[in-house]
Amino acid sequence: MDNMKKTQEVLMNSIFEVFEKMFFVFLEPLDEDIRYDMVTSIHFSGPMKGDIRAYISKPIASIMVENMLGMDSKEVTDKAMEDCAKEALNMIAGSFLNKLDSKKVFDLSIPSYEKKTGKFSKSSDATIALIFDSDGQQMGIEMNMETKK
């Protein structure tokens, strides 16, 4: 298995782990372009550096909040969706880097958040781009990574 394929598999496993353990959301890989309503990103540095971004639709963000906090959909606020989206990406990044090499220390930035709509495609210029579906609701993850010379 080449390095990039292995890295992609590690990232996918981290995404599945975080969504299943913390949000009780079960994701399936998808091969379609998706619409998103919010973008959250995190930067990592250390032996490798790069960025991970999550493109999340409002319905899936709402489900994350409902499941994580045991709330009714009517109680879910924009602030709670932002908070959950950022925390999800923080956990994905930490889990991914730890699975990639648990002996190396990486520094993670504080996740940033932007409320904006758009279309996310697997054909983006990112090193790795992944799209997932959960009961008809979608989200995308992209990662750009460069190895330190």
Place this chain on the structure above:
Amino acid sequence: MSFNVLIVDDSNSMRAVIKKIITISGFQMDKCLEAGNGREAMELLAQNWVDVIVSDINMPEVNGLELLDQLSNNDMLKEIPVIMITTEGSEERMKEAFSRGAKGFIKKPFLPEEIKKVLYQVIGVGQDGQYEEDTRSSDELDF
């Protein structure tokens, strides 16, 4: 016997989840205080006594490792056990946290049982609420 707990995390959702898990786990919690970073935690600790602190590492202003340093340098607070709950789970990061005073370490994402288990371990109380003699060093604790 019940305990006061301080949860330090910049995510409101994560603080709510940790609090909920501690509550439903049956851990005897009296008061639960919450802080969004290490600075807020120190402000709360100036006016409140807690038996255990559960803290994230990656936070704005004063992060979890800096909070450990501030606690270690404070004669009144240095004995309070601190459990780190964090995404940053590399072996070196764990060693660093233990060397700076952490007594337990839980990686996010976590299972509810892990929090309860480590809480009882660092407080030195069995799950029946009775004190247990724990002769292990901090790096022998389960994490």
